[in-house]
Amino acid sequence: MSVSLSVMTFNLLEDQPEDSPNSWEKRKDLCISVITSYSPMILCTQQGVKSQLDYLQQCLQGYEQFGISRKGAEDTSDQHCTIFYDKDKVELLEGGTFWLSESPSVPGSMSWGSTVPCTATWATFQLKGVEPPGFSFQIVNTTMDEFSPRARRRGALLTWQHIASLPPSLPVVYCGGFNTQKESTTGRFLLGRSREHGVVGDMRDAWPNARVRKNVSLIRTYHGFKGTKQGPLEFLKLVFRALCLCWDRQTQDLHVDWILFRGRSLIPVSFEGSKGYQIGR
Secondary structure, three states: OOOOEEEEEEEEOOOOOOOOOHHHHHHHHHHHHHHHHHHHOOOEEEEOOOHHHHHHHHOOEEEEEEEEEEEEEEOOOOEEEEEEOOOOOEEEEEEEEEEEEOOOOOOOOOOOOOOOOOEOOOOOOOOEOOOOOEEEEEEEEEEEOOOOOOHHHHHHHHHHHHHHHOOOOOEEEEEEEEOOOOOOHHHHHHHOOOOEEEEEEOEEEHHHOEEEOOOOOOOEOOOOOOOOOOHHHHHHHHHHHHHHHHHOHHHEEOOOOOEEEOOOOOOOEEEOOOOOOOOOO
8 A cells, every 4th residue: 555645844933023024924824825835734833823823724724733832731822833734634543742851741841951841742643535544653743942952862862762652563754843953962863873861763864865855955944034045155064064974965954844754664755845934934
């Protein structure tokens, strides 16, 4: 049986002041246009507040959403890690949220020098309308701390332990805003190149493994709404860092927003980096 999954990760970056050129009011329609142009089966958003998520829900006909605020289910003012899904294509079987802290079940908890609460939202889906029925997969959507490398490493370890506890036959897509590059200690751990507290991750990166990659010149996913592409200086920096770190050529990027996966049944066919400098961070 061959099935197709389409997953998009999108950092909404909470609403900016009204007089900002990057305010939500000025970019929300373009945001919807980009999403609907791809019509992903799964849309993972990060750093969205309720007003933004409500607007997406209003405009994205046929989608439902799953996720809560990083301060807990009762809060409506703070950022969310939300998973939107096409309800005509998949059925939500179960889901939950845990906090990237020493108390993962405590809403708003922080540890390891983190500056804000960070979460991972997970949801298990089953495809509809396929034969034979029963193909399931899990999505894990996260935002990691922006400033503390230790918090990112330990958050990655906690999330990997969640993924490793799942049945090996269940495909997993792990994506979101990692706020670090793949050759950092966090990235190397998740990709099985280093240890964290004696544990080695076992994820694969969809970007270098995709059969087709588009917008390869867009080496940054965090660009301050500028959408900058690789220039001579960035290229020289990458060459220097490649020589120092012995990178594989395909991993030479500055992406801080990733799509990782686990499962031999998953084969990335196409991957496109967004040029949406007016819509996302």
